[in-house]
Amino acid sequence: MTTGGTVPRAPARHTGEHLMAYLFLVPSALVFGAFVVWPLGDSVYLSMHGSDLFGGASVFVGLQNYTDMFTSGEFGHVLLNTLLFVLLTVLPGVLGALVVVLLLESQIRGARVLRTAFALPFAFSVATASVIFSVIYNYQIGLANGILGFLGVDKVGWTTDPHMAMVSLALTTVWMNLGYNVLVLSAGVGAIPGEVMEAARLDGATGVALARRIILPLVSPQIFFLVVVTTIQSLQSFGQIHILTRGGPDGATTTLVYSIYKKAFAFGSSDFGAASAQAMVLLLIVLACTGIQFGVLQRRVHY
Amino acid sequence: MTTTATRPSTVDSTGRTRRRRRVSAGRIVVYVVLVLALIPVLFPVYYAFVGSVMPGGDLASSPPKVFPTGFAWRNLTGVFDSIPLATQYLNSVLQAGVITVAQLVTSIFAAYAFAWMRLAGKRFLFAAFMATLMVPAESIIIPNYLHIADWGLLTGTGGMTPGVLLGLVLPFLANMFGTFLLRQAFLQFPGELRDAAVMDGCGHLRFLWRILVPLARPSIAAAGVYIFLTAWNQYFWPLLVTRSPGQQTLQIGITQLRNAEVGDLGLVIAGVALSVIPTLLIVLFGQRYIVRGLTAGAVR
Known part of the structure; x- marks a missing residue:
């Protein structure tokens, strides 16, 4: 047992310390083993087996589930929906929050109160937010159509029109994420040393110049972090789809996660084999995103 | 101005x-x-x-x-007649409460081992533990569900049972997010703190719970708030492992209310208002804790 530069006295005590440290890690290790590692292995296993009537794994089918998945046009649709949902939620969400935070930082009175106001959606869970938006989106008596009517525009089937449903989901999601995004970016701006801002202001940097030359480069790590994190979040979105559109109309809002749910659990379907193959695709996409995050964070983010 | x-x-x-x-x-x-x-x-x-x-x-x-x-x-008042909201409130408090306390305890132990103890293979273990954060819960939700079913935890169609509660919380009794946050917090204390404690004959357990935990209270509160919010707001997992209104958490209950009361929007909105109050209070009065939790991930 090497103890580095410390005096090699009383190795017995150090062995005790090692043992104790392992003991401290055991509770976490048990949970991760039982609910992350084991299920990961199971997912691979399930994805290579057929499913009996009750969803149990039946015969070994090799890569059949995967080839079925990639040759069915349906799955291509699912991936496109997922990409669309990510684009429609991440870019507006991060850019919107960035504009809000930059405006809040322009030395105005009441910035704290305003920031809290912008952060309020953070209190809403996916379920509460989706239920409120479902009321607003209601075709007959919802407020969204009420406003359109006031403007003299025809009613829109917010969650029932195939062209609109994804936009409505994205709007709800952007609203839900705004509070989180504002808090993260505000914290980033707040971490900029006061002297830096002061010096920039003394040099005459104001408004847009200050934002573009000083604040933006310095909060680039937070912006990057938000893009990655909200991308991963969007990839995993389930509640708003389940509550607002059930993946419809006609599959128009069936994203990867919702497709997994439909295959495995919805409408009495229990095709765990096919669903697990899709789950592996989800896993790989999210791993790729995290990989990019680590890779970039390690190299450069500042300036 | x-x-x-x-x-x-x-x-x-x-x-x-x-x-x-x-x-x-x-x-x-x-x-x-x-x-x-x-x-x-x-x-x-x-x-x-x-x-x-x-x-x-x-x-x-x-x-x-x-x-x-x-x-x-x-x-x-109608909300309480239409769905067992009071019961579901209690279910949510139990579910989120158990997850928060358990996750804090497992995280404190793990964070301390990683931050302050001699441990062979520490870097490897830490990396392996952190890797669990990269696995999206949705990608392993099927086997987790099947296991919970195999263990007989999807029982009954009445009220909450210990089995159902166990099913709700088991996968979330440990998480590396809180552990990472607390490890960062523990690392900020000087080594002399431990040296002094050792002089006084204080072992690791006593040092951790009597000295370090009280000192790190703000960070622990931040982790706790974050864990609680995440647990309280869960949707997918509680949807799968509860079978009846009496077992459901609030988040599932209010969406059922929407399905049941299509004609009575007031009731639906009232359900949302009641269920969002706890988290709204946290955002209004615990914002600094939330920001602490968020920035642990964002600023590193």
Whole structure:
């Protein structure tokens, strides 16, 4: 047992310390083993087996589930929906929050109160937010159509029109994420040393110049972090789809996660084999995103 | 900010006053933009609360009313008749409470081992533990569900049972997010703290719980708030492992309310208002803890 530069006295005590440290890690290790590692292995296993009537794994089918998945046009649709949902939620969400935070930082009175106001959606869970938006989106008596009517525009089937449903989901999601995004970016701006801002202001940097030359480069790590994190979040979105559109109309809002749910659990379907193959695709996409995050964070983010 | 700067009568036409005046004009623009942006942001929040006491006619009229014409307590009390909301509230408190306490305990132990103890293979173990954060829960939700079913935890169609509660919380009894946050916090204390404690004959367990944990209370609170919010807001997993209204958590309950009460929007909104109150209080009064938790991930 090497103890580095410390005096090699009383190795017995150090062995005790090692043992104790392992003991401290055991509770976490048990949970991760039982609910992350084991299920990961199971997912691979399930994805290579057929499913009996009750969803149990039946015969070994090799890569059949995967080839079925990639040759069915349906799955291509699912991936496109997922990409669309990510684009429609991440870019507006991060850019919107960035504009809000930059405006809040322009030395105005009441910035704290305003920031809290912008952060309020953070209190809403996916379920509460989706239920409120479902009321607003209601075709007959919802407020969204009420406003359109006031403007003299025809009613829109917010969650029932195939062209609109994804936009409505994205709007709800952007609203839900705004509070989180504002808090993260505000914290980033707040971490900029006061002297830096002061010096920039003394040099005459104001408004847009200050934002573009000083604040933006310095909060680039937070912006990057938000893009990655909200991308991963969007990839995993389930509640708003389940509550607002059930993946419809006609599959128009069936994203990867919702497709997994439909295959495995919805409408009495229990095709765990096919669903697990899709789950592996989800896993790989999210791993790729995290990989990019680590890779970039390690190299450069500042300036 | 100062009123003199905006008063044109005192202008001595130097560049300085001109710039100050331009800045305040810019400020007005900033305010206008911010307030305009706030309207769509705050409207759903407003609607969740005002709508919860709107008379049914206000909500069902076309076009719907934004301002209530009366006050209807009936919605809020009606919620409790329509779904077992009180029970579901309790279910959520139990579920989120157990997850928060358990996750804090497992995280404190793991964070301490990683931050302060001699441990062979520490770097490898830490990396392996952190890797669990990269696995999206949705990608392993099927086997987790099958295991919970195999273990007989999906039982009964009545109220909450210990088995159902166990099913709700088991996968979330440990998480590396809180562990990472607490490890960072523990690392900030000087090594002399431990040396002094060892001199006094204080072992690791005593040192951790008697000295380090009280000192790190703000970080532990931040982790706790974050864990609680995440647990309270869960949707997918509780949807799968609960079988009846009596077992459901609040988040599932209010969506059932929406399905059951299509005609009575007031009731639906009231359910949302009641279930969002705890988290709203946290955002309003615990914001600094939330920010602490968020920035642990964002700033590193």
